Amino acid sequence: MGASLAAAPGRDTAWLTPWLAQLPPPAGDLATVQQRGRRALAEQPLPSARQEDWRFTDLSLLAQLPLAPASAAAPQPLPPLPTAEPDVLRLHLDGCQDPLEGHTLPAGLEPLSAADIAQGLGHTLAATGCEHHWPVDLNHATAGRVLALRVASRARVRLELVSAQPEALLPLRVLLVLEEKAQLELSQLLLAEQAGLTSLVLEAHLARSARLDYGLVALGSPQAALLGHLALEQEPESAVALTTVTAGWGLARLEPRLLQVDGQAESTLRGLQLVEGRQIADTHSHVQFGGPEGQLDQLHKAVAAGQGRSVFNGAVRVPRAAQRTNAAQLSRNLLLSDRARIDTKPELEIVADDVKCAHGATVSSLQTEELFYLQSRGIDADQAAGLLKRAFCEEVLRQLPPPARACCPQERLQLESR
Amino acid sequence: MIRPDAPVLLEIRDLEARVEDKAILKGVNLTVRAGEIHAVMGRNGSGKSTLSKVLAGHPAYTVTAGSVTYRGDNLLELDPEQRARIGVFLGFQYPVEIPGVSNLEFLRVATNARRAEQGHEELDTFAFEDLVRERLQVVQMDPAFLERSVNEGFSGGEKKRNEILQMALLDPLVAILDETDSGLDIDALRIVAGGVNQLANADNATLLITHYQRLLDAITPDYVHVMAAGRILRTGGKELALELERRGYDWVDQELAALEAAEPRTPAEVA
Numbered sequence: 001m002g003a004s005l006a007a008a009p010g011r012d013t014a015w016l017t018p019w020l021a022q023l024p025p026p027a028g029d030l031a032t033v034q035q036r037g038r039r040a041l042a043e044q045p046l047p048s049a050r051q052e053d054w055r056f057t058d059l060s061l062l063a064q065l066p067l068a069p070a071s072a073a074a075p076q077p078l079p080p081l082p083t084a085e086p087d088v089l090r091l092h093l094d095g096c097q098d099p100l101e102g103h104t105l106p107a108g109l110e111p112l113s114a115a116d117i118a119q120g121l122g123h124t125l126a127a128t129g130c131e132h133h134w135p136v137d138l139n140h141a142t143a144g145r146v147l148a149l150r151v152a153s154r155a156r157v158r159l160e161l162v163s164a165q166p167e168a169l170l171p172l173r174v175l176l177v178l179e180e181k182a183q184l185e186l187s188q189l190l191l192a193e194q195a196g197l198t199s200l201v202l203e204a205h206l207a208r209s210a211r212l213d214y215g216l217v218a219l220g221s222p223q224a225a226l227l228g229h230l231a232l233e234q235e236p237e238s239a240v241a242l243t244t245v246t247a248g249w250g251l252a253r254l255e256p257r258l259l260q261v262d263g264q265a266e267s268t269l270r271g272l273q274l275v276e277g278r279q280i281a282d283t284h285s286h287v288q289f290g291g292p293e294g295q296l297d298q299l300h301k302a303v304a305a306g307q308g309r310s311v312f313n314g315a316v317r318v319p320r321a322a323q324r325t326n327a328a329q330l331s332r333n334l335l336l337s338d339r340a341r342i343d344t345k346p347e348l349e350i351v352a353d354d355v356k357c358a359h360g361a362t363v364s365s366l367q368t369e370e371l372f373y374l375q376s377r378g379i380d381a382d383q384a385a386g387l388l389k390r391a392f393c394e395e396v397l398r399q400l401p402p403p404a405r406a407c408c409p410q411e412r413l414q415l416e417s418r
Numbered sequence: 419m420i421r422p423d424a425p426v427l428l429e430i431r432d433l434e435a436r437v438e439d440k441a442i443l444k445g446v447n448l449t450v451r452a453g454e455i456h457a458v459m460g461r462n463g464s465g466k467s468t469l470s471k472v473l474a475g476h477p478a479y480t481v482t483a484g485s486v487t488y489r490g491d492n493l494l495e496l497d498p499e500q501r502a503r504i505g506v507f508l509g510f511q512y513p514v515e516i517p518g519v520s521n522l523e524f525l526r527v528a529t530n531a532r533r534a535e536q537g538h539e540e541l542d543t544f545a546f547e548d549l550v551r552e553r554l555q556v557v558q559m560d561p562a563f564l565e566r567s568v569n570e571g572f573s574g575g576e577k578k579r580n581e582i583l584q585m586a587l588l589d590p591l592v593a594i595l596d597e598t599d600s601g602l603d604i605d606a607l608r609i610v611a612g613g614v615n616q617l618a619n620a621d622n623a624t625l626l627i628t629h630y631q632r633l634l635d636a637i638t639p640d641y642v643h644v645m646a647a648g649r650i651l652r653t654g655g656k657e658l659a660l661e662l663e664r665r666g667y668d669w670v671d672q673e674l675a676a677l678e679a680a681e682p683r684t685p686a687e688v689a
Contacts, residue, residue, distance in 0.1 A: 369514045373513070377528035379528060379531060391567070
């Protein structure tokens with residue numbers, strides 16, 4: 001079964017040491033990164049509830065998980081997937097094999113050179129201020145390879161990345177460079193039916209007028225955890241549409257982090273997280289405007305049933321240089337049981353004085369009038385509740401790029417009511 | 419049409435009901451036979467809307483006394499969805515908008531629930547689409563409305579027509595239309611009334627809850643009931659509606675006052 005975190009996480013790092021010692025020695029292209037990551041983990045305690053950013057999210061589940069690296073575990077085959085569309089390149093990321101092997105890349109897509117990787121890896125993490133975050137250090141310590149791709153200027157590429165976590169720790173590292181006017185539609189599917197941890201760090205740098213349409217669908221199980229950092233850097237005139245969906249994980253923590261390097265770009269963030277049982281889902285997003293006239297449209301939705309817990313923290317930073325920023329953030333939450341819990345908080349830091357920065361949050365249960373209307377048409381209470389839940393989720397689901405949407409039908413997201 | 423030997427569809431006896439702590443219905447008596455059109459008129463606050471909600475089974479209302487039988491069976495012990503399936507239809511005064519739920523899908527699920535109860539085969543997507551396009555003509559609605567979310571962005575008139583469309587699909591035996599005419603312009607009123615008339619037949623019955631007389635120019639009632647303070651004060655024919663129109667509701671207040679003065683107060687009212 002491999003190493004697992006024996007002691008409860010907390011203030012000291014003593015439990016980390018035996019686990020770190022059991023990792024295979026640093027090797028391959030990321031050897032230096034692994035060394036640095038392991039040093040950092042040895043020094044930095046697991047985030048505790050006393051840190052503001054981790055106040056609501058209990059990482060104690062990690063202590064019970066099998067955390068031997070995926071390379072040491074039996075490989076997890078992919079479940080049957082919808083047939084890939086003809087112009088979509090589907091790559092299997094398992095943290096061990098080269099995902100590009102055996103594939104012919106479409107025109108406009110090429111691997112980054114070793115020199116490009118050396119220069120680019122970690123750049124966006126640093127630019128978005130998360131290079132020393134614990135989940136990032138964890139990924140650094142364990143990821144043995146990076147999928148590093150460039151989308152050429154004016155090229156239009158459709159890419160699908162799929163992963164199935166084995167009963168282990170699956171570290172995934174992705175680095176994407178989009179040149180001027182490049183367009184990338186990226187669908188990423190993370191599946192975890194086994195106990196374990198999926199660790200994802202994705203960086204993307206968008207040159208001027210580039211466009212990234214990124215849909216992440218992460219479907220887990222109660223004994224699996226997901227830690228994901230999505231760091232995106234936008235030059236002016238570029239556009240990012242990021243849609244994330246998580247459901248079913250014992251613990252899921254996503255940190256979408258965007259930087260508009262000099263403003264004048266479009267960022268559209270959509271998130272949907274579903275929890276039931278005793279699950280925890282946490283999205284801590286961070287959007288920073290480095291210059292004027294940037295736009296942000298953010299909608300985050302959560303559905304909490306059973307004793308599930310949903311956390312949302314939407315940070316937006318508008319410094320003095322970011323005049324005429326136009327930002328809007330909305331957090332909408334559906335509470336389906338008496339014991340579920342929603343924590344939602346905007347975190348706006350606005351220094352510029354000529355900006356629009358709207359924010360709002362709602363927490364509600366299924367509306368009596370809506371339920372009654374449906375029942376008065378012969379639809380029974382459970383079916384009516386199901387229709388309303390599906391409607392709530394659909395607003396975000398329909399933003400996913402089609403390959404991601406195809407992996408995430410409504411049936412897969414069914415939740416108990418109580 | 420009044421036929422004294424037509425089967426009784428709805429029998430309301432001494433019905434009392436409250437919402438939270440407030441008593442609203444204080445003894446409603448009403449008998450509706452197949453083929454009849456009844457109008458219930460009254461001021462705001464008279465209990466007209468409450469009556470319709472109680473008949474449909476809205477959870478906010480509690481029945482405290484009396485009975486309602488539908489085709490001889492106790493209606494009040496049934497869930498709202500069961501009442502709908504056996505043919506009790508409520509046309510809402512303020513139809514709710516339900517973003518994200520497709521109108522077409524909603525209509526299909528509702529129609530199939532009713533059909534299952536009636537012993538008919540359920541309709542698949544294609545067969546249903548044929549049916550609904552045909553029924554759209556009853557209310558002169560554009561098929562584009564089917565693609566939208568239920569009532570989302572619909573004008574008042576469009577929402578009311580969507581209610582009548584549902585009536586056309588669900589084929590109820592007792593249709594209770596709660597202020598279906600409120601907020602409608604002349605044209606919308608004409609279409610709605612036309613739809614109601616088209617759907618009325620010798621086997622079903624319609625209960626029109628209305629504030630204004632003008633709907634009754636378009637839909638001729640067999641009976642007009644005047645409601646005040648949670649009770650039906652007087653029942654008459656179409657002329658009663660015209661009298662209300664002419665004299666207003668003040669005389670109703672006078673009658674009610676006289677009635678209450680003559681009545682001993684019930685224990686419920688004393689407490």
